[in-house]
Amino acid sequence: MSRSLTKILKIFIPLLLGIFLIWYSLGRSTPAEREQLWESILQANKWWILVSFILGSLSHISRAYRWKYLLEPMGYKPLLSNRFMAVMVAYLANFGIPRSGEVLRAVTLSTYEDVPFEKGFGTIISERVADLLILMLIIGISLLLQTEELLTYLADQNINPLYTFFIFFGLVGIIIVCLNIIRRSTWAPFKKLKNLAKGLLEGMKSILKMKRKWAFILHTLFIWTMYVLMFYVIKLCLPETADTPAGIIMAAFVIGSFAVSATNGGIGVYPLAVGGILIFFGVEAHAAEAFGWISWATQTFVVLLFGGLSFIFLPVLNNRK
Template sequence: MSKKSLIKLLKIIIPLGIGVFLIYYSLSSATPEERATLWENIKLANPWYVLLSLVFGVLSHLSRAYRWKYLLEPMGYKTGLANRFMAVMAAYLANLGIPRSGEFLRGALMTTYEEVPFEKAFGTIISERLADFIMLLLLVALAIGLQTDLLLEYFAEQNINPLYTLIFLVAVVAMIFVGFKIIKRAKSGFLLKIKSFAAGLVEGMLSVLQMKHKWAFITHTLFIWLMYVAMFWVIKFTIPEIAVAPFSVILAAFIIGSFSISVTNGGIGVYPIAIGALFVFFGFTKQGGEAFGWIIWGSQTLLVIVFGALSFLLLPLLNRNR
């Protein structure tokens, strides 16, 4: 096996291994009574609230697929909602295997089935992610406003600093800007190819400024994140103990889950543990908090697996003439 192949394999195995280890550690460190309580909470979860959470999840994914057209249309590409939706779901499924690979796959699928140049499709995805990141920061600000002292104390205890994420993003943007400046002056063959690719990427990213339906884009963005919070919030009614948790605590758990999901493949292992720790911090039992985390993570992951797998199957079938 070549060194390059080994590195790619390790990028998949290491995050997955961390997730599996955390699951094992969490369960093995619990007493038999605690494990029994955790399992009982999961078994007794009201399936109707889980189903409602899944409905909210599907609506958020549909809205994301619909919103995408507002970024593609300014560049002259009329794409089908079905293809956009299946590309989104296939991307989510890919992220379960290789973190952050879904964005590349999503752009590649639009190139394959809608003839949108990859660099332009990927540029729109970057703009989309930036809009989502702004929404996440707004929710962080709201959560801190509702539970300022307690949440900041929790961030300090867990060594979590959302400001680092913002600093990292600014640094990445600065590096990209410098890179574009260098490429812009390119005159050699290889750099000219990169320059052409970068031009398409920038065009895709700047499509957000050329939209005719800016308010529709903003409305869909707000709706997507409203559905994210709603699908998380309704799960609290599946655990009697957590059902009394105020919205501020649920929002704080949502934010912790959002940050933790990028640590391993799809948040496996980390997500329920992080949420359980948050609920413990606010005075709830570890078993109730982790049961909440497992139910929301398990149901939404199953949704992604089913819809993502169907998307991989149906995309070539529905586009066989392309």
């Protein structure tokens, strides 16, 4: 199979899967159920949706601000505006090509702020490790609040979050070992890769050299608090979910966090996964599915709006480069 065909498949298979899941979800419901779902979405309290939008925006601004703590130890001080726009175009890119955003984010900073790609990308890997640790903490809290029910649901869906963590940290460990081997090797084919390996390692180690570690930690906690609150306030949009216990909402957040990476931007999968676990906990089907769609649509709109504007204004505001 050619490389070009492989790339095309990586882009379109997740997208087609998401479209199929939307079609399947709507197709298996009756016209009355679809009408009820649509009415629930239309009648949702728009003010709480706006609050969710604002909270999501604050999380992205904080992520852009936090990035400076990893870049400063290497001597780079890019503008906050460029860091924010790099973050948003990265999220937007993931809707087209899953996992391409991290690369584009590093490329953007390299283009407009002269931060070497390999160093910028290394800091992004370190960020992901920190974020995954917080997600593990949230999963732990969710398990404490809804232990038996959440474990039953995960077992029914053949989902084991520990596999994700082991795979991620295993890959990070393998990457570090390989980069060190390349950096120290005298083998001719590795010579061209030495600078790349050195830069990636420097970027990843920047998290250990930060002067303001507590500021980085506080921003990380703030980012994930905004993520959770952005999701949580959606329950107040619908009368059927307004009294849903916090533990159930946290369980739905955890499931949604894993579902969002299954397809391009979680299209199809995210609303179904979130709605499915709420139904599992006894929420009415039309309200549970409406919750999933409203939550996904709000998060998606934040990315589409700021990501689209960032694509436009990055070259405009950096016209000298």
